[in-house]
Amino acid sequence: MAEIQEGNPAPASTPISAPRHRWRGVAFFRRSLLMLFVFGQTAVACYYLLWVLPYHGGTWLEIAMTALFAVLYIWIAVGFWTAVLGFVMRLIGGDRHALSRRHTDEELAATPLAKTAILLPIYHEPVHWTLSGLRAVYEDIERTGNIEHFEFYILSDSRDPDVWLEEQAAWHQLARELGAEGRLFYRRRSLNLNYKSGNVADFLRRWGRRCKYMVVLDADSLLSGDTVVKMVQLMEREPGVGILQTNPTIINGQSLFARLQQFANRFYSTLFATGLAAIQMGDAAFWGHNAILRVEPFMKHCGLPKLSGFGIFGGPIMSHDFVEAAFMGRAGYEVWLETGLGNSFEESPPTIADELSRDNRWAKGNLQHLWLLLREPKIRFAHRMAFLNGIMAYLASPLWLGFLILTTVEAARMTLSPIEYFPEGHQGPFPLWPEWRPEWALGLALSTLALLFLPKFLAILDAVIHRYVREFGGFMKLFASVMIEIVISVLLAPVRMWAHSRFVVAALLNLSLTWAGQNRTEETTWREALVTQFPGMVLGGGWSAFAWSLDPLFFLWSLPVAVPLILAAPTAVYLSRSGPGEFLKDLGLLSIPEEQEPPMPLLKDARRYRNEEAGEHRLTAFEQAVLVPRLNRLHRVLSRDLRRGPRRAELQTSVARCLKRGPGDLTRSELSFIARDGQSLKEMHAGAWRSPDDSYWGRCIQRKHREPVTD
Numbered sequence: 111m112a113e114i115q116e117g118n119p120a121p122a123s124t125p126i127s128a129p130r131h132r133w134r135g136v137a138f139f140r141r142s143l144l145m146l147f148v149f150g151q152t153a154v155a156c157y158y159l160l161w162v163l164p165y166h167g168g169t170w171l172e173i174a175m176t177a178l179f180a181v182l183y184i185w186i187a188v189g190f191w192t193a194v195l196g197f198v199m200r201l202i203g204g205d206r207h208a209l210s211r212r213h214t215d216e217e218l219a220a221t222p223l224a225k226t227a228i229l230l231p232i233y234h235e236p237v238h239w240t241l242s243g244l245r246a247v248y249e250d251i252e253r254t255g256n257i258e259h260f261e262f263y264i265l266s267d268s269r270d271p272d273v274w275l276e277e278q279a280a281w282h283q284l285a286r287e288l289g290a291e292g293r294l295f296y297r298r299r300s301l302n303l304n305y306k307s308g309n310v311a312d313f314l315r316r317w318g319r320r321c322k323y324m325v326v327l328d329a330d331s332l333l334s335g336d337t338v339v340k341m342v343q344l345m346e347r348e349p350g351v352g353i354l355q356t357n358p359t360i361i362n363g364q365s366l367f368a369r370l371q372q373f374a375n376r377f378y379s380t381l382f383a384t385g386l387a388a389i390q391m392g393d394a395a396f397w398g399h400n401a402i403l404r405v406e407p408f409m410k411h412c413g414l415p416k417l418s419g420f421g422i423f424g425g426p427i428m429s430h431d432f433v434e435a436a437f438m439g440r441a442g443y444e445v446w447l448e449t450g451l452g453n454s455f456e457e458s459p460p461t462i463a464d465e466l467s468r469d470n471r472w473a474k475g476n477l478q479h480l481w482l483l484l485r486e487p488k489i490r491f492a493h494r495m496a497f498l499n500g501i502m503a504y505l506a507s508p509l510w511l512g513f514l515i516l517t518t519v520e521a522a523r524m525t526l527s528p529i530e531y532f533p534e535g536h537q538g539p540f541p542l543w544p545e546w547r548p549e550w551a552l553g554l555a556l557s558t559l560a561l562l563f564l565p566k567f568l569a570i571l572d573a574v575i576h577r578y579v580r581e582f583g584g585f586m587k588l589f590a591s592v593m594i595e596i597v598i599s600v601l602l603a604p605v606r607m608w609a610h611s612r613f614v615v616a617a618l619l620n621l622s623l624t625w626a627g628q629n630r631t632e633e634t635t636w637r638e639a640l641v642t643q644f645p646g647m648v649l650g651g652g653w654s655a656f657a658w659s660l661d662p663l664f665f666l667w668s669l670p671v672a673v674p675l676i677l678a679a680p681t682a683v684y685l686s687r688s689g690p691g692e693f694l695k696d697l698g699l700l701s702i703p704e705e706q707e708p709p710m711p712l713l714k715d716a717r718r719y720r721n722e723e724a725g726e727h728r729l730t731a732f733e734q735a736v737l738v739p740r741l742n743r744l745h746r747v748l749s750r751d752l753r754r755g756p757r758r759a760e761l762q763t764s765v766a767r768c769l770k771r772g773p774g775d776l777t778r779s780e781l782s783f784i785a786r787d788g789q790s791l792k793e794m795h796a797g798a799w800r801s802p803d804d805s806y807w808g809r810c811i812q813r814k815h816r817e818p819v820t821d
Contacts, residue, residue, distance in 0.1 A: 133207050137391040141492070144195070144389060148187045155183050158554045164524060171520055178513040185506050186561045188499075189382070193565035196385030197572055205388050209354070210450040213347050221343040223259040224322040226402070228338075231309045233267040233302075235329040237276045241284055242719035243332055248288055250335035250712045259342070261321065262294045265309045267302040271781045274298050275745060276731040282744055300786070306398070307414055307430035318409050328399040331358070334453035334712045341402040341451060352408065352443030353435055355394060355401040356454035357383040361704050361713065363458055365633065366694070367465075367685035371458035373700040374595050377582060378569050383449045392444035393492030398431035400454045404443070408434070411441035419481050421620040422474055429475025432500055433482060436493035453712065455704075461634045461686035462602065463642060466609045473504040473613035507610030514671065518653070525660045566592055581703040591700045601681055604674040608646040634686035636679070643678035650675025728813040732773055732781055735791065736807075737814055742795045749788040757783070765790050769797040772806035 159179055160167040167173055199205050228251075230244055244262065251257055264281055268274040281296040288294065299312055310326065323345055325338060333356070341354055357379060360372035387394065396403075412434040414427045427433055435445045459465040479497040482489070489497075570592060573579045582588040654672035658665040674681070684690065694700050704713060729737065735745045752761060764780045773781055784790045801807035 133391045136207055137389070137393065137492070140195070140389055140391075144188070144191055147191050148184055151187050152180055152183045155554060155557065156180050162554060163520075171516060171523070175513060175516045175520065178509055178516065182506060182509055182513065183558070183561075185502050186558070190561040190565060192385035192389065193378075193381045193568060194385070195388055196381035196383070197568045199384050199388050200381070200572055200576065204450075205384070207391065208387065208450060209344060209348065209351070209446045209448050213344070218340060218343040218347070221346050223256055223339065223342050224346060225320065226260050226338075226342050227313075227317075227321040227324040227405075228260055228262045228327065229265060229310060229313060229324055230263065230327045230329070230331075231265045231267065231306050232277070232329050233306075234270060234273055235268075237273065237280050239720050240329045241277075241280050242722070243330065243716050244327075245284055245288065245719055246712055246716035247327070247331075247333055247335075247338075248290065248294070249715060251338055252335070253711065254335040254339050256335075256339055257293075260293070260338075262290070263313060263317075264294075264296045265313055266296065266298040267306075267309050268298065269302070269782070270778055271785045272731040274782075275735045275785055278745060278748055279731070279734070279741055304414070304426045305428060305430075307427070307434075311413070314405070314409050318405050321405055323402050324405055324408075325402045326399050328456060330457035331400050332361075332455040332712055332716055333400060334710065337451050337453045338402075344448070345402055345404060348444075350442075350444050351392075351446060352404045352438040352441070353394075353396050353401055353445040354451075355396055355445070355447045356451045357387075357447065357449045358397075358400045358454045358456040359702075359704065360458045361455045361702070362717075363460075364688045364691055365460045365686050366688075366691040367462055368458045368460045369691040369694065369700045370595055370598055370685070371465075372702055373591055374599075375458070376702040376704070377573075377588075377592075378566060381565060381569050381572060383447065387447040387449050390447060390492060390496075392446055393439055393490055393496075394435070394445045394447035395493075395496045396431045396435035396438075396445060400456065407438065407441055407443050411443075412437045417478060417481050422478055422617050423481040427475070427478060427482075429472060429478065429500070432479060432493070432496050435496070436482070436486070436489045439490045439493050440488050453710065455713070460632070462605065462682050463634050463638065463686070466606070469504070469606075469610060470613045470616075473610060474617040476500040476504055477614065477617050504610050504614055507607040508614050510607050511611045514653075518657070521657070521660050521664045525664075563596060566596060578703075581706065583698040583701045587698045587701070594694070594699060598685070600670070601674045601677065604650070604671045605643070605646060605678045605681070607671075608649065608675060633688070634682050636683055639679040639682040643682060646675045646678050650678075728816065729810060730773075732785065733810050733814075735785060736794045736798050737810060739795070742791055745785060746788040746791045749786055749791060751789065752783070752787040753789050761787055761790055765793050765797075768794065769801070769807065 156176055156179065159176055160172075163172045163175065165172055167176055204211070228247070230240075232240055241264070244264070248257075248262060251260055264277070266274055266277050268277060277298070278296060281294070285291050285294045297313070297316075299309060302308065304311070323342060325333065325341065327333065337356065341356070344354060345351060359379075360368075360375040363369040363372040414430055414433060416426055417424050438445055459468060480501055483494055483497040483501070570589060573582065573588065574585070579585050579588055582591065650672040654665065654668050654676070657668040657672070691700075695705070704710075708714070709717070734741050736742065752758075761783060764776060764784055767775050768781075768784060776784075784794065798807035799811070801811075803809075803812070
């Protein structure tokens, strides 16, 4: 059961013709209304800010402050009005223009399915944990009675031989246990170009014609069988749809940080996702996973070009999903976010350090979209706005930092310098008298806080109106959970601001970064926290001390930013712990409906399989591939004949060194070279079993005899 060989294309099922819904006019009206509210509110806020500033915008410094304030206010106002729209949509019974509202359950049930590929791209993920999730998805689709319409592909980019050899062995065992031979396939690229998008593109070049649709998962993704089947049926009913995106729910949080993230995602996204779907409609974004894609137009129109610019704006595109959605839209296909498709799950990084490590990669990828935003032709306006939204997710932090710097300069200038009646930038024969309006400043600050926090209380009101408060533990526990989330989000906001600002600067300087699998279990140590957070702690303490030296009132104004930076290390350590998370869970706080008993079969199976012992081996995966006859045969079947190439002598030398001194004497690349060659694996197996007892391989054999391995 080696990697799948390309065969004849699967016969394409005839799509069911669907009427062209006139949603673009509705989308234009909604977006225009949103822009009216956002820009109108921002204009009023900027007017108030100008009157709060002592020279009312009469200096270049105040003009710069107002410009930064306007950009940041627009950014948070968009989120506010999106949540308000989501609240209104749910209040009137949902969006009648949503994709899922076009067809009855009976119509969908009568819709025949088409061949669909389930793709699982992986890179150095925990093997047992990842494939256990895929097993749960497979079995849940099997329960629907439609498994014959689906094929499963594990697409590995792992480079470490101890990882990909374990992947191959686990895949083979899983296929046997499920009876999925000929339906569950594994492939590892020998050259992993262009990250995840390149991995998917490699699959499409080889076997894209086999299936009409593909569902893309992440290593932590779970999709119920009913949801997958409904996605295929909707795509069959709507031939104009190129991508259908679900709204994943975060689950399985153990640490306090992960539980905060999953609560915020599960509770607040009800409004935000509904509002976002209502604004974007058929011009939605693709988030890269937990979505279904129409293969033929994706292959034809969504190939990613190499950027032709300088620095980060040159080379391969790192964040592919928004770009692929934009290209699909440019080709005339619709992209929908369908919030009515439930039972779509993913997981959160367990610590703030892991989230920031992920953001470091995403910041560079999202900033690349600036080149596409400005230069790529015929991209729809809504998708350009999606590019801008992704860019602002990280650019907002250095803009906020810049605004804080300018306010500090203004405060220092007013404190340390004499009043200037004719400041730079002021024109006119009359002096400019500085004025202070503290009551206006307070009102402006409160309005900004309302934009940030009012949607959270709207979510509580929505839960009361639609009677799902009990699913989050009851009203009092839900309210307490929201307050806990608000307090900790306030503590984390300056930490993220400082980190994202550094990431943006590093990205613009095109500094290199590594791409690694996500940590899913390890807690943050005090040493790690102090090393990573120390610069921010120094910045927060220094800024607060400087503010105190200027003016006590300015010092108080600085505390909401300075204190979280000073406390960043203990915050990072405490949030990474599972104990506080479990304590709050026992109290019924930060709970989500998916934690209620009994869980749905998909989640129950995934939890059970992941909690099963993966088998503790005293041998590494490479050592097992050499010594265990069954595994040696398997890896040889999946290998190639590399002895015919120009590196035959190098292979023979590497095998000899490995037999004499063990794998520790070889590099990871050399070990992979051996593991990819069938003849080398055969020689290693024979030579290792003939090794003396006191040799490296002799000691491995002794360890092997002490563990339960079935040959």
